[in-house]
Amino acid sequence: MAAIAITGCQKHFLDVNDDPNRVTESNITPELIFPQAAHATGVRQASLNFRFANNWMGYWANSGSFAIDQTETTYNIDFPFGDPLWQNHYNVLFDLFQTNRKALAKGDSVLTGAAQILSAKLFQELVDIFGDIPYSQAFHNDQYRQPAYDKASAVYASLQQSLDQAISFMQKTERSSFSSVDVVTHGDELQWIKFANTLKLRMLIRQSEVAGFNPATEIAKIIANGGVLHSGETISVNPGYSNETNKQSPFYANFGLTPTGADANNLNRANAYFVNLLNSTSDPRLSRYFKTPSAGGNITGNLYGLAAGNPDGAHSSSIGPGLAGSASQNQWILTSVESMFLEAEAIARGWIAGSAQTAYENAVRESFIFLGVPNAVTAANTYMSANAIANWANAGATALSKAKFITYQKYIALAGIDPLEAWSDLRRLNMIPNTGYITVNPGKIASTVPVRLLYPQSEYTTNATNVNAEGNINQFTSKIFWQP
């Protein structure tokens, strides 16, 4: 009887399942997701997940305070090695995907475009690290619980199209909310377009050594849409970083000081190879890249892969003020330095009209400016005139020799800033003249840096059929499609 009595109020009585606590799929807006996704894109750039690239490229090495990481320093990497990187990238990409989808549904083209541009950057990085990746089926979880892998070259092609679309979106009128939501350019659509163009150029440059590759169509679009990022136009994010726990600028949080003033890391130190390289050219950027050791003395680097004998954390150099300047600094996503080097190479290859020398020299100057070298332009000019490796006179005559010359300087300009780009250039052009950056670990299983990472353990666990369809992957021989 009691049961009958309560049947009457069943509907009302049981309708208590709307979540009063959390934001859900039904009340989230793209404006609420985007600032976090943009910040997270910056976090990716500063991530410890890229430490391997900084180490492999000879920028950084372990301090002697810790036992060395045998997996990384022998190049004998395993499946879990790249797993955090993979999962973190896809995690941010999903928030960007959600922003994109929800902004599009609302007809907010500009916000859609912004999400697409940031996505393109992260997807390109995944391709450059892993080759074929889930792309077209990714994030459509209602249809694909196990997304298939797309060919790396197809992903590149699709990203070019996506960037074209994003650029056209960015040419539309922005909503009034956009400038406050846009923690990247604060509503500057032109900067977004140049950012997109730079990403397009970066993918083209990456394919420079692919036989028969013709970038003309895409280059024409880049020129027509206003070209790439130039001096002072670094794309960075800053939702309001400050010197508090969890609120520090991401790179600073990882490699600077903790909110209480302690060294945030005691592990990552200058690489002796890179310190020697800059010392040998009296490069004033050295003291911007690295600090003097906390125990005093000159800037000191460690040997990468050395098990015993490296100075400890207090006696070797941590990351310098040019990169880890302050807790509230903007977090770069794509620097003007990188963009200008990309443009210089494109000019040297004859893809874009102009003087390769001018573009190159401006890029080097931009590196000095970006790092905060005092009297940057003068210092850069002195550096270029005094050192064979920087003086354009030594660039050679062929497009390839010029490209190698430019990317070697680009390598020097991107230490800690974008080690992935340097690694990609190395895999593309092998432009570093001596191999002092190779690990000294006697257990190393090769004397060349791996050309890729293995697919992550999590994919073998949750998406086995598709990842196994990629066959056996070897970190030295399974090249990315754009590698010669």
Added chain:
Amino acid sequence: MRKLQLLVLMLILLPALAFSQGGRVITGRITDDKGEPVSFATVKVKGSKTAISADENGFFRITAPENATLQFSASGSETKDVSIAGQGNVINVTLLKTNTELTAVTVVTTSLGIRRQSKELGYAAVSLNNKTLTQGKSVNVEQALNGKVSGLSVATTNSSVFEDSKINIRGIRSLTGNNQPMLVIDGAPTPLGFLSSIPPDDIQDLTVLKSAASAAIYGPDAVNGVIVITTKRGASKKISVTVNSTVQLSRVAFFPKLQKGFGGGAGEVIDQYGNYGYVPYENQQYGPAFDGSLKEIGVHLEDGSILTVPYTAGHYKDKVNFWNTGVTIQNSVSLAGEDFFVSVEDAKIKGLMPKDENRRTSFRFNGGKKYGNFSINYGLNYVLQNYDVVNEAGFSTLFPSAYNGSIFFLIMQTPSNIPLLEFKDWQNNKFAQYSNYYNEFAVNPYWVIGNIRQHGRQDDLIGNVDGSFQFTPWLKGTARVSTNLSFSNFQNTQAPVVVSDWAVANRNATQYTNRPGSVFNDEAFTSRINFDGFLSGDHAINSDFNVKYLAGGMIRQNRSKDVSVGGNNLVVPYLFNVSVRSGDAAVPLFPNNSDIQSRLYSGYGSVGFGFREWAFIEFTGRNDWDSRLLKENRSFFYPGANASVVLSDAIPALHNSKYISYAKARAAYSKSGNVNVGVYSLQATYSQPAGFPYGGNAGFTANQTIPSPDLKPEFVITKEAGFEIGFLKNRINLEATYFNQTCNNQILQVSQSSTTGYTIGLANAASFKNYGVEMDLGLTPVVKINKGRIDLKINATYNNNEVLSTFGNIPVVIGGNNGFIQTANGSPTANNIAVVGKPAFAFQLTDYERDPEGRVIVDRITGMPSQASELIVKGRSLPLWIAGITPSYTLGGLSVSMTWDYKTGHSFYSGMGSDEDFAGISARSAEYGRQRFVFPNSVYWDGSKYVPNTDIQVQDGNAGFWSVGSVNTSIGTNYFASAAAWRLREVNISYSLPQKLIGNGKVIKKITVSAVGKNLVLLVPKSNQWGDPEFNFTPNGNTFGLSSSFQSPASRFFGGSVTVQF
């Protein structure tokens, strides 16, 4: 809705089944010689087929011809004939108890607190009385149940002051949801957690209803079986007082196997021959072999001083002696009168972990009264718990680096030449002070214990009132309200890390950095209000048939609220208040800040028929409406039926048998629904990650789970059949039950590729079966030696299960191994996993690359193995066989009993193993004396085939092998072993002082002293080098056999108690 109408119709029609009979109506009550009621005695009209059964309180009502003779009988009592001729219509009868050893359990408490004769039940139910429960003097009931009931498994997941455990009856029915039984205390559904806070002394009896079938009437919570507890309620007119005092001590036992040969070093110093040198501040123990020389430890302090100690394993024992002797002191007083019971109990537990304390005080008042046709029962239980423990989780967040995981691991990684115990006085001893500790990479554990704490308080209030009214002899109405209220709060405090300037400048910055103090406060409130109303009754249709019926409804509301806030930058040292901070407050996400509500209502009914007191059949049905599901999925119905036949009464040949004293066959079928989802689980959610909001900039990220919006309940179909048989006046009792459960519509958290956007998908996505046989054998007595006797009880359960299907045949990962993750070196992947055709659950582990014959492939040059890309699936997490053996010896007031149990067929993974290898402390890592060795049973590829490797040694036999992920520490199978274990769970010796000594019961009625030992023996196979295989990294969820470094070592208990009854 139609089903509900059916139930109601059934109820309305029942009275019509009754028809009148001729003769006198006799009523009365049957009691024993002490005036206690004899429940469910059989009252028979002699020379006819008319028989009825008295109720639980001994009351009976029978219609008999004039001048008939009534025969009163009850199991365990004498039989008595009474003629009604010349007597009034009320006849009270006293039945004398016969020898107690012949007594089988006759009365069990079933659904809704209704007591039934066990012969009526078509399903397995086991009752334990207070004596059985309290003989081991366990602090809580979970521990007391271990090994005593077939099909019931209690796994203790750690040995903290809370002693969390997991209870499973007949294995599992849900792959990912709750598998623990329902708890019903005095008719009130109560969260299972209360089981650990009910003093065993307060329990009158405890019934385990093992089958889902047995509990259909309880609704969805009962799918995993029910533990029904009846607390004491006065019965006797004399007031009795019982005082009990127990002391119990515990010591660390079953330590992992460690190496004793090598000290600190990790390759920072290498001599010209490649041997690793000694590093005085290292915690990785890959240094040179102990040689007895004097060596410095730590670093030269600011004043130049340094400790020098012999380089030997002399302080190996410090790792054991670090742990305290745990002390549990329990005192209780109870007072019982005719219609009330009052008790107060206080238990104080001091843990193995230094300074850990938990104190529980409880108060209970139960009462009841009968006024004519109306009776009322009520109970109130208040439990206060205060605890103060080290906060290991807070410690690992404070120092997120490789070595600062848990106290246990801090202890274990201390090299054996380090005088660990000398660092106890972290405030005054120079070498123990924070800035001066010998270890460059890990903190002094005593400092952690002194500075990173959690203290909390929980107040629980359980109340229930039920009133019933006997409308007519065949219809009774009962209404019951029960509430569980729980208020809990805790505060985590972390004292500031104050480091000397010298240490800041000269030592490892990860540790030697000043950090402000922090505080975190959490306040939670939960309530569950349950209202039941039902009509029930029974009626003799004629002299052969009787009918029992019940119909009712239930409304339940669950609410909980949690508010928490913290501050990470306290500005005044040791002042732990959120408002005394700089920067933002730390406001944690859902569910730490949440407001949750769910509702359920149900209609249910049952009707049962009895034939001549020896054949019984019962039908049950229930419909639930659950707020957690979409409107269209909310309502679900589930039916059941069970039947039993008492063969020894039905078949005359058996009835008169000299050998067979009791025989019963039974069978049951039921379907039960179970909504295995949390509240608000139908939509994907978003939350702000750490850092956000930045001033005016809010930012949200998608959370990891994507639910399917139309989730439906899980359904379990249970079939069971069993028999009970007693021989030789029930000296030998044998009971066996076969059960088979098919569990469909399983709601799974399916691990997905991160490329889908969500790493977890939630859907109705699997089915599995769970089946087995449980057997109980009782021999009472086995032997009689003069006045003494030996009794033996044996139970055994075979329980297997198999996953029948999963969503798209994708294996489902059940849980992770996040207990302790190395940052320097990857911990292995080790999961519980559901794979079609395999048991629920199998383990999924990383493994070596192997040849087709299963031999490990090593590199032809380096001799090193490598990790395979694919994870292997191996073993099972739940035991296939569980056996319990309880022999006991009684002589007068003396009784000695012990409980052995054996579990086998399953495996476990020790997360500690990998951590130990990384740190170089495991016995394993010194197996080859830190020299190069040939990897056992390995092969290499010679270019065309795999060749057994007999001479290629690994290129490094020291840290370069043992601490390296890809060749050793990331390989899960290295730390995987059989979980089989023989355990002497309990030994109990108790002695009741002879009456002569205590004044023949004038003031003191009884004094019992007892001694108890628990966990005395643990026998494990050689492959298990790591300790108690029952430990699991979490007491929550469905993972089994995945241990981590976050648990105190297993322990052994000794204690004694005195009980005085006035």
